[in-house]
Amino acid sequence: MSTSALSTQVEPAPAAAPPRDDRSPARRRRDTIAGWAFVGPFTLLFLAFLVVPILLGLWQSFTSLSLTGANNTFVGLANYAEAFGDADMWNALGNTTVFTVLSTVPLVLVALVMALLVNMGIKGQWFWRLAFFLPFLLASTVVTLFWEWMYNPELGVINDVLTRFGAEPVSWLQDQNTAMGAVVVTTVWWTVGFNFLLYLAALQNIPHVQYEAAAIDGASAWRQLFSITLPQLGPTTVLIVILQVLASLKVFDQIYMMTQGGPAGATRSIVQYIYDTGFTGYRLGYAASISYIFFAIIVVLSLVQARIAVRRSS
Numbered sequence: 686m687s688t689s690a691l692s693t694q695v696e697p698a699p700a701a702a703p704p705r706d707d708r709s710p711a712r713r714r715r716d717t718i719a720g721w722a723f724v725g726p727f728t729l730l731f732l733a734f735l736v737v738p739i740l741l742g743l744w745q746s747f748t749s750l751s752l753t754g755a756n757n758t759f760v761g762l763a764n765y766a767e768a769f770g771d772a773d774m775w776n777a778l779g780n781t782t783v784f785t786v787l788s789t790v791p792l793v794l795v796a797l798v799m800a801l802l803v804n805m806g807i808k809g810q811w812f813w814r815l816a817f818f819l820p821f822l823l824a825s826t827v828v829t830l831f832w833e834w835m836y837n838p839e840l841g842v843i844n845d846v847l848t849r850f851g852a853e854p855v856s857w858l859q860d861q862n863t864a865m866g867a868v869v870v871t872t873v874w875w876t877v878g879f880n881f882l883l884y885l886a887a888l889q890n891i892p893h894v895q896y897e898a899a900a901i902d903g904a905s906a907w908r909q910l911f912s913i914t915l916p917q918l919g920p921t922t923v924l925i926v927i928l929q930v931l932a933s934l935k936v937f938d939q940i941y942m943m944t945q946g947g948p949a950g951a952t953r954s955i956v957q958y959i960y961d962t963g964f965t966g967y968r969l970g971y972a973a974s975i976s977y978i979f980f981a982i983i984v985v986l987s988l989v990q991a992r993i994a995v996r997r998s999s
Contacts, residue, residue, distance in 0.1 A: 746977050747974075750973075768975050777957070784936055792929050793925055801888070818879075818882060820875050826942065828874075829871070859948055864944050880929065887917070923993070926990070
């Protein structure tokens with residue numbers, strides 16, 4: 686082979702030309718109008734109910750706006766400086782963190798166990814699916830009223846069972862040592878059904894041939910669980926943890942209706958503190974600054990969780 690042949694380089698193929706738009710100007714104009722007609726209503730609602738309130742709330746956080754309308758002046762970062770030195774705000778944020786940790790762990794583990802039991806093929810699956818998911822459909826007022834009666838120190842079924850075994854009755858919602866745990870138990874019973882459905886759907890998407898191959902190789906049920914099932918459920922677990930942490934951080938309904946943040950502020954969440962500051966203390970500007978501090982914390986946690994999820998999937 687000659688030297689000239691060796692030195693010959695293959696020229697790259699020319700890049701494909703972009704597709705031509707053969708539509709007439711009138712047709713392109715009509716398509717543009719039709720496109721905006723489809724996205725226009727959503728865009729208007731998005732701007733009116735999300736973007737504008739966010740910007741308005743951000744502006745209010747730099748003012749001394751009061752619910753009474755008095756003393757609405759620009760104060761700069763004074764509200765934020767006061768918030769970072771507010772012991773009540775940090776206490777409420779600490780309560781929210783405790784609630785998030787105490788509720789997220791069982792809401793993941795209990796949902797996983799429930800989904801595994803139903804997926805085993807036990808009889809009456811429709812009944813178990815309905816029973817596990819039905820509490821999630823109940824309104825928060827119904828759930829809290831139901832559990833308040835159960836926690837009643839004198840008439841509640843829980844104390845009735847305890848006294849039958851010789852134990853002393855407990856003031857579940859009036860004791861600082863038990864109030865948060867009581868709210869967590871209520872929340873787990875109420876919302877675990879949603880995570881149960883997510884896990885059950887993920888379990889049913891695992892190819893059955895993997896279990897058949899593992900059984901042929903002599904793998905036990907526990908070995909299949911830890912080598913096949915749990916690794917396949919990894920992405921679903923990450924999704925559930927992210928959704929659950931975000932939902933628990935925004936807890937308000939059940940705490941406000943069951944304990945009103947008591948006793949002695951032991952269960953008051955950061956969202957309730959924002960509500961109390963703005964609508965009970967009439968300090969809307971200061972409440973807005975606290976809400977944006979909380980918003981920044983949620984954004985940071987979301988980015989961290991998303992980064993962890995990307996690393997696990999890669």
